[in-house]
Each structure stands twice: as C-alpha cells, then as structure tokens.
Amino acid sequence: MTRKVFTKLLGLFVLLLVFHTAVMEIVFRQFMQSSPGGSLNSFGREALLSGLIALVVAIPVAAWAAVRIMNRLDLVVTFARRIADGDLSARLDQTSHDELSAMEAALNQTAERLGQSFAEIESRRQELAAMLDSMQEAVVAVTVDGQVAWSNTVMQRMAGTQIRVGRPLAHSVRDPDLLACVKGALEQGAVRSGRASTLAPGRIFDISAAPLPAGGALAVLHDVTRIEIAERSRRDFIANVSHELRTPLTSIQGYVETLMEDTGASPDTTREFLGIIQKSARRMNRLTEDLLALAGVESPDYKLARQPIRASDLLEDATESLGGIVGDSGMELDRAQAPDAFVLADPDAMNQVFGNLIENATKYGKSGGRIRLGAQLGEEYVEFYVQDFGPGIASEHLGRIFERFYRVDKARSRESGGTGLGLAIVKHIVQAHGGRVRAESELGGGSTFFFTLPLAPTSA
Numbered sequence: 001m002t003r004k005v006f007t008k009l010l011g012l013f014v015l016l017l018v019f020h021t022a023v024m025e026i027v028f029r030q031f032m033q034s035s036p037g038g039s040l041n042s043f044g045r046e047a048l049l050s051g052l053i054a055l056v057v058a059i060p061v062a063a064w065a066a067v068r069i070m071n072r073l074d075l076v077v078t079f080a081r082r083i084a085d086g087d088l089s090a091r092l093d094q095t096s097h098d099e100l101s102a103m104e105a106a107l108n109q110t111a112e113r114l115g116q117s118f119a120e121i122e123s124r125r126q127e128l129a130a131m132l133d134s135m136q137e138a139v140v141a142v143t144v145d146g147q148v149a150w151s152n153t154v155m156q157r158m159a160g161t162q163i164r165v166g167r168p169l170a171h172s173v174r175d176p177d178l179l180a181c182v183k184g185a186l187e188q189g190a191v192r193s194g195r196a197s198t199l200a201p202g203r204i205f206d207i208s209a210a211p212l213p214a215g216g217a218l219a220v221l222h223d224v225t226r227i228e229i230a231e232r233s234r235r236d237f238i239a240n241v242s243h244e245l246r247t248p249l250t251s252i253q254g255y256v257e258t259l260m261e262d263t264g265a266s267p268d269t270t271r272e273f274l275g276i277i278q279k280s281a282r283r284m285n286r287l288t289e290d291l292l293a294l295a296g297v298e299s300p301d302y303k304l305a306r307q308p309i310r311a312s313d314l315l316e317d318a319t320e321s322l323g324g325i326v327g328d329s330g331m332e333l334d335r336a337q338a339p340d341a342f343v344l345a346d347p348d349a350m351n352q353v354f355g356n357l358i359e360n361a362t363k364y365g366k367s368g369g370r371i372r373l374g375a376q377l378g379e380e381y382v383e384f385y386v387q388d389f390g391p392g393i394a395s396e397h398l399g400r401i402f403e404r405f406y407r408v409d410k411a412r413s414r415e416s417g418g419t420g421l422g423l424a425i426v427k428h429i430v431q432a433h434g435g436r437v438r439a440e441s442e443l444g445g446g447s448t449f450f451f452t453l454p455l456a457p458t459s460a
Contacts, residue, residue, distance in 0.1 A: 072100050079107060088115035138205070138221040141212070142169050142182055149216060158200055158221075175199045178219065181209035185217040196221065204228050240405040244287055244419065248280035283419075290421040293352070294404065297428040304346040304432055308456035311375045311382045312338040314345060318354035318373060325355075326371055329362040336374030342456040343382050349429050350453075356422040357386040357449050364408075365390025368446055381435065381452040388448075393441040401439060402427040426451065 075092060082090035088111060092104040138155035140163070142148055147168050156163055163172040170179055177194040184192035194207045205221040212218055255273040259265060265273075296302055315338045326333040354373070361371045365388025372387040393401065397408045405420040427437045430451045441447035 069100070072104075076104070076107065079111075083111055083114070088118060136223065138223075139218065140169065140173075140221075141218045142186070142216050144186065144215040146170065146182070146186065148172060155221070173199065178205075178207055178209075178221070181207045182217050182219050185209040185211045185219075195224075237404060240420075241287075241291065244405070245284060248284045248287075251280045252277050287419045287421075290419045290425065294421050294425050294428070297425060297432060302432060304349055306344045306346050306433065308342040309345055309347060310340050311343050311377075311384070311453075312340050314338075314343070314347070314350055314354075315373050315375060315384070317347065318351065318358070321351060322355055322358050326358060326362060329366060331362060331366060331368075332370040333358075334370060334372040336372055338375040338384075339377040339382060341377055341382055343453040344456045345433060345453050349433070353426050353429050353451065354386065356426050360422055360449075361386060361388035361390075361447075364388070365446060367391060378452065381454050383450055383452045385448050385450045387446060389446040392443045392445050393439070393447050394443060395441075398439050398441060402437060423449075 079090050079092050090111060091108050136154065138152065138158050140148060140151040140155045148163055148165055150165065151159075151163055159172055163169075169182060173179065175196045175198045177196045178199065181192040181194045184190070189211045191208065191210045193209070196205045196207055197203075199205055199221070203223060203225045206224050207219060207221055209217055209219040255277050259270060259273055315335055319333060319335045323333050358371060358373075365371065368389025370389060373385070374387070375382050375384045393408055397406075400406045401408065402423045404424040406423075407420050426449075430437050430453075434454050435452040437449070437451045439447060439449050
C-alpha cells in the first residue's frame, strides 16, 4: 500500500512537470509568433512568469493532496489507539475507493474479527465462571506472587469480605494447611493435597492445589464434613456394637467354661449358671433384633405403608396391644383424650414406636406406677405423647437420648436389658413419616416423649 501511495505522489509530481512544460511551450510559441526577433531577456522574463504561474497552481494542489492524505492517516492513528485501549467498536469511515480505502477496509475487518474473538473469549470466560460458581467446592486461583486472581462464590461466601482480587491469599485466609498447599504448588510446580479444619467452624475440607500452565496455582476445597461425621459415626457404631456383644459373650464363655471344668457342680449351681447364660443369650438376641430393625429404618429402601387413620384409633390400638406388657411390669396404662383427626401413618410402624416408648417407660419410670398415652391436635399435625412419672432425666441428657447406644444410666440400662437402640429406632421411624421427636423431663417429675405425624389430606 505504501508503494502505491508513493507511486501516486510521484505521478502527481510528474503531472505537475508536464503541466509546467506545457505552459512553457505555450509561452514560447506566443513569444516567437508575436516577436520573431525578440531578445532572450524578454523570453527569460516570460519563462519566469510562466514558472511562477505553474507553482501558484501546483502548490495548492500538492498541499490539498498532502493534507487529505495526512488527515486520513491521522484517523488511522486514532483508530489504532482506540483499538489499543480496548475499544473494539472503533471503525474507519470509507468515503473513497483508493489505496487508502483498501487499507481502511482491512483495518475494519481486523477490528471486526478481534471483536468477535474477544466476545467469544468473554462468553467462554463467563461460562467457566458460571460453571465454577455452580460447584459445591470452593475454588481460588492465585498469581505467581501469591495474590488472589479469582475465586468462586463458594470461596467468597466461606472467606467473607476478606478475600478480594489483588490481595495476598495469606491476608485473606489464615488456614496454614491451605497456604502450605498453595505455596508448594507455586514453588515446586506439582499438585499438593492436604486437609483444612480451621477455614470454617465445624467444617473439614480436602485441599487440592495444582500449578497453572501460565503461572500461579489453583486450589480446590472439597467439603468432607458429612463424610467425616459419617465415618466417625461408623467407627463409634462398630465400637459400641462390639462392646455390647462382648459383655454377654464374655459372660456366656465364662460360665460355660466353669461348667465344663467343674463336673461335680450341684444341680442348683448348674441351673443358676444356665439361667445367667440364657439371660445373656436373650440380651444378644435382643441386640441383634434391634440392630436389624435400626438398619432397616435407616436404609434408603425402607418403605412405609402409610394410610389415613384416626389418631384416636392409633392410641386405642397401642393400649390394647401393649397394655399386657405394662400390666406385667406392675404399672397402669392410662389413655387420655385424643382427636379424631386423620393422620398418615403405617399402623405396624406406629405399633413399634409406641412399643419402644412404653417399654422404655416401664424400665425407667417404674417407680411412678403408671404410664399415660395421649395426643393433641396441631395446625398441620397431631402430636402424640407417652408420659411416665418416674425419676425423670437431667436436662443435659435430653439432647442426646435419641442417639444410638446413648444411655443416661449405663449400668441400670444393661441391668434392665436395654440395648440403647430403642429411641433411635423411634426417631428414624417418625422421621420417615415426616414427623419430629422430642423429650421433656424434670428430675423427680417424670419424662414425656413426644412425636408428630402429619395430618392426612382432606378429600374435596
């Protein structure tokens, strides 16, 4: 293009020379015709005059052409500066069809392609940001000097207002394990992993920090709090089951070995030992049954045959089927008034709930002499209760009595044959119905266990 512009300017100069030559020829001919014998001095003056005339004509034309080209080049420079400043919407006006117009068209096309490329890059960046923001994991990217380059909403929510772009990560996050993983990825250029427990109260995160190809590092934090709690619960459960089985097994083994070694034991002693062995075996059998029941209600495949049933009918069924157990323990079973409202419940599962609660009351509330069943209507539920009038439960135990193997009085519970799983089974069955469980108690004033069942929808 530059060669074409140079050629055009050279052609304009040649045109001016031709114009000057033509003027000189015209002047020379007029001079020869008008003054055949004129002097050269007169001819020189005419030639000088004609040169001045040619310059007067040529200078404005050349100036006009130079200014026009310079203005268009200034527009090109302004256009280039706008592009450099990030204004990809800048365009050159094409008002003619010369060599400069071809350059302007090429620059406009380049700007158009740059705009499309940057728009596509921005779209992909936004898609990536949305994808990272939708992740459950916290993600943060840092530069080579340890400053925050980007973080997703999970990380921002977890770190609060402290984490900002351009701020050192060490000033935003205080967890030493996270900072050590990021530092290792930056300095050693390798993936580093760890576990953070101080980023958020009560939460545990697995950390994976990896170097980025263009420099810096990316750290991903996966919340493993639930997994850790489940693993701890599993370990505690295994330990509790092992402990509960070890006690009766040890008793059985000891008495069996004694009977085998002492062949001359009296019939009374043998009967006594066999009675203890039978009691331990029953305890193991009861524990096994409760473990199977708990595994069933905790399973995702646990199904309920829920149906509309009157709340008063549930209490009546519980009184009839469990009254004998209460009577055998030397206690009385009272049934308070209950609403006739329909609830959604599985009758067999509810019989197990009432059975566990009443059995619990006969074991620990026997001194009160009686047990009361009742129910009261709420806005969207019916709340049932089983009340005893025994010694009661201290307030510090009320929040944990529905946990597996939790006992207020461990020695007394084992002596009475309790497995520590009855209330946990009650909780899971009620929750499977969409209800809630709770307990109220005062020392010396007895205990009351409540559970709710949702009302059955009324037919239109």
